[in-house]
Amino acid sequence: ALYTEPRQLPRHTYDYVIVGAGNAGNVIASRLSEDPRTSILVLEAGVSNEGVIASVVPFLVPTLTPNTPYDWNYTVTPQKGLNGRTFPYNRGKILGGSSSVNYMVHQYGSSEDYDKIAEITRDSGWNWDSVKRNIDKHEKFVPPADGHDTTGQYIPANHGTNGMLSVSLPGSSQLIDSRVIATTRDLPEEFPFNEDMGGGDVLGIGWVQASIADGQRSSSATTYLAAAINRPNVHVLLNTHVTKLLRTGTIKGVPSFRSVEFASKLDAPSTIVTARREIVLSAGSIGTPQILLLSGIGPRDELEGLGIPVIVENPSVGKNLSDHVLVPNIFHVKDGESLDALFRDPTLFKAALDEWMETKRGILASSITNHLGYFRLSSTSSIFSTISDPASGPKASHWELMVANFYINPKPDDIPPETGSYLGLLSALISPTSRGSVTLASADPFAHPLIDPNYLTTPFDIFAMRETVRAVKRFAAADAWKDYIIAAFGNFSSDADADLDAYIRDEASTVYHMVGTASMSPRGAEWGVVDPDLKVKGAEGIRIVDASVLPFPPNAHTQGPVYLVAERAAELFAPGSMDDL
Ligand SMILES: Cc1cc2nc3c(=O)[nH]c(=O)nc-3n(C[C@H](O)[C@H](O)[C@H](O)COP(=O)(O)OP(=O)(O)OC[C@H]3O[C@@H](n4cnc5c(N)ncnc54)[C@H](O)[C@@H]3O)c2cc1C
Numbered sequence: 254a255l256y257t258e259p260r261q262l263p264r265h266t267y268d269y270v271i272v273g274a275g276n277a278g279n280v281i282a283s284r285l286s287e288d289p290r291t292s293i294l295v296l297e298a299g300v301s302n303e304g305v306i307a308s309v310v311p312f313l314v315p316t317l318t319p320n321t322p323y324d325w326n327y328t329v330t331p332q333k334g335l336n337g338r339t340f341p342y343n344r345g346k347i348l349g350g351s352s353s354v355n356y357m358v359h360q361y362g363s364s365e366d367y368d369k370i371a372e373i374t375r376d377s378g379w380n381w382d383s384v385k386r387n388i389d390k391h392e393k394f395v396p397p398a399d400g401h402d403t404t405g406q407y408i409p410a411n412h413g414t415n416g417m418l419s420v421s422l423p424g425s426s427q428l429i430d431s432r433v434i435a436t437t438r439d440l441p442e443e444f445p446f447n448e449d450m451g452g453g454d455v456l457g458i459g460w461v462q463a464s465i466a467d468g469q470r471s472s473s474a475t476t477y478l479a480a481a482i483n484r485p486n487v488h489v490l491l492n493t494h495v496t497k498l499l500r501t502g503t504i505k506g507v508p509s510f511r512s513v514e515f516a517s518k519l520d521a522p523s524t525i526v527t528a529r530r531e532i533v534l535s536a537g538s539i540g541t542p543q544i545l546l547l548s549g550i551g552p553r554d555e556l557e558g559l560g561i562p563v564i565v566e567n568p569s570v571g572k573n574l575s576d577h578v579l580v581p582n583i584f585h586v587k588d589g590e591s592l593d594a595l596f597r598d599p600t601l602f603k604a605a606l607d608e609w610m611e612t613k614r615g616i617l618a619s620s621i622t623n624h625l626g627y628f629r630l631s632s633t634s635s636i637f638s639t640i641s642d643p644a645s646g647p648k649a650s651h652w653e654l655m656v657a658n659f660y661i662n663p664k665p666d667d668i669p670p671e672t673g674s675y676l677g678l679l680s681a682l683i684s685p686t687s688r689g690s691v692t693l694a695s696a697d698p699f700a701h702p703l704i705d706p707n708y709l710t711t712p713f714d715i716f717a718m719r720e721t722v723r724a725v726k727r728f729a730a731a732d733a734w735k736d737y738i739i740a741a742f743g744n745f746s747s748d749a750d751a752d753l754d755a756y757i758r759d760e761a762s763t764v765y766h767m768v769g770t771a772s773m774s775p776r777g778a779e780w781g782v783v784d785p786d787l788k789v790k791g792a793e794g795i796r797i798v799d800a801s802v803l804p805f806p807p808n809a810h811t812q813g814p815v816y817l818v819a820e821r822a823a824e825l826f827a828p829g830s831m832d833d834l
Pocket residue numbers: 272273274275276277278296297298299318343344345346347348349350351352354355356357358359360493494495496535536537538540541544764765766767798799800801809810811812813815
């Protein structure tokens with residue numbers, strides 16, 4: 254059942270209380286409630302996704318964030334690596350969390366990401382061979398909206414056909430599709446074709462797979478939660494801001510936490526609910542460390558500085574933040590051959606929307622990109638003489654290329670040109686070495702925390718980003734683009750290091766893939782926030798299941814890895830209810 258006010262809750266004690274009905278939280282709610290003996294309460298700060306049309310129509314995704322009621326509307330602190338700039342950091346505040354507002358690219362990453370997590374945590378349960386078994390129950394590969402022949406565009410054996418989340422290839426073709434594929438033939442050494450990144454091999458460029466079915470977004474709310482919401486053992490409470498977890502005693506010599514405090518707003522009365530088995534924190538890479546800190550779990554000096562009693566001292570909480578930083582690399586192209594007119598001309602846009610409304614087809618049935626790829630820096634790059642390779646392994650990437658057939662620059666103060674046609678060859682750093690943090694700005698649970706991704710503050714990161722821009726220019730110089738690309742639009746024509754650095758520091762923003770703020774580490778390690786079974790270190794009764802537990806950013810857009818983490822996590826919980834004991 255779905256509730257919108259605390260007084261509607263029929264009870265205050267459950268087997269599990271899940272904080273956050275987001276990407277990961279809904280997987281846990283859905284899987285745990287398959288056992289009818291297990292009772293579950295999910296607490297979600299956001300609103301329902303029902304009736305939010307922009308969260309249904311794939312191409313409307315840019316209207317969902319930032320500065321909307323479906324976004325937390327966070328901002329990053331001034332970034333010293335980006336000339337002191339600050340910008341919004343989008344996060345879904347809606348059923349489905351960021352899976353209801355993201356750009357729907359769906360992939361899992363490199364097999365070497367998972368093997369590296371297994372190595373870091375010393376738990377083979379996280380290696381690729383073990384984790385990939387969950388793809389079958391997670392994924393349901395479906396035909397694209399336009400029903401085109403997908404032969405050669407993916408490898409069926411890499412995919413599930415019977416799982417929860419629908420995934421498909423692009424549902425509408427774009428004019429540049431054939432040029433992208435031709436580039437993989439023009440420059441096969443540097444930009445090879447990759448038929449399918451879903452099997453753990455990410456290198457090369459290929460067709461985008463997206464969480465879309467029948468021209469509509471597939472999120473954790475429309476799939477996992479939708480399957481569970483009518484079960485009598487699942488209660489979901491919306492508009493509910495969790496303010497802290499409460500210590501309820503001591504078990505095996507460590508503080509135990511079984512109660513969760515929440516309120517609808519600062520001056521509203523708070524309510525307390527209790528989890529007989531465990532509390533599951535799935536509030537995401539920002540919300541999860543914030544709640545831990547408010548609960549007295551974190552760095553002693555930070556907590557004492559704000560007058561928060563320290564219950565579990567852990568210097569790692571909120572640290573190790575890492576993210577995929579992005580530069581737009583926009584090119585001016587042949588007039589009329591792009592999607593720019595669609596954004597500028599309300600009549601064209603209305604026609605596209607009408608088509609979608611009538612048929613769920615057309616350009617709006619897909620997300621904004623049909624192709625992306627992952628690549629390595631040259632192994633002879635000078636940077637590797639001073640820094641060891643930060644990629645997950647020799648088959649993993651350093652950077653990603655995303656192809657968008659219109660003017661796209663996520664920088665908030667950027668003003669798109671009123672005329673002309675454009676191509677975005679966006680590049681993102683996949684293996685950053687910069688690390689940032691989430692810290693409390695105040696002890697007020699309703700105040701946004703300080704979010705400092707600390708982008709581009711290491712020699713490797715700026716070196717690698719510079720090389721991505723150079724590689725993009727080589728991509729754009731392929732024969733396939735000769736009669737199409739006119740010139741670079743933006744300050745990246747010069748090849749001088751200093752000029753490229755200035756361009757990057759001026760233009761960079763994010764792909765919104767923040768991870769690592771409650772990282773996994775080996776059992777007994779002196780660092781990290783959770784053990785490999787995702788239980789909070791030095792505490793009892795709290796497990797964390799969301800993007801925050803990933804120790805480093807994967808070779809993927811992060812929803813797929815988060816789904817796989819959540820599916821594996823669901824297997825770690827004890828079956829049944831405390832009532833049985
Ligand atoms: C604009 C944007 C575009 C993106 N594009 C892509 C993409 O194309 N492909 C991709 O793979 N990934 C993409 N991502 C990233 C991906 O969506 C996230 O990494 C992933 O969804 C995070 O999952 P999560 O479970 O950790 O957190 P979330 O899904 O964000 O869930 C956290 C939930 O907890 C709730 N919550 C937080 N704090 C509290 C509190 N105090 N009390 C109660 N509830 C709380 C939130 O409201 C939210 O519902 C994008 C993200 C954004 C924002």
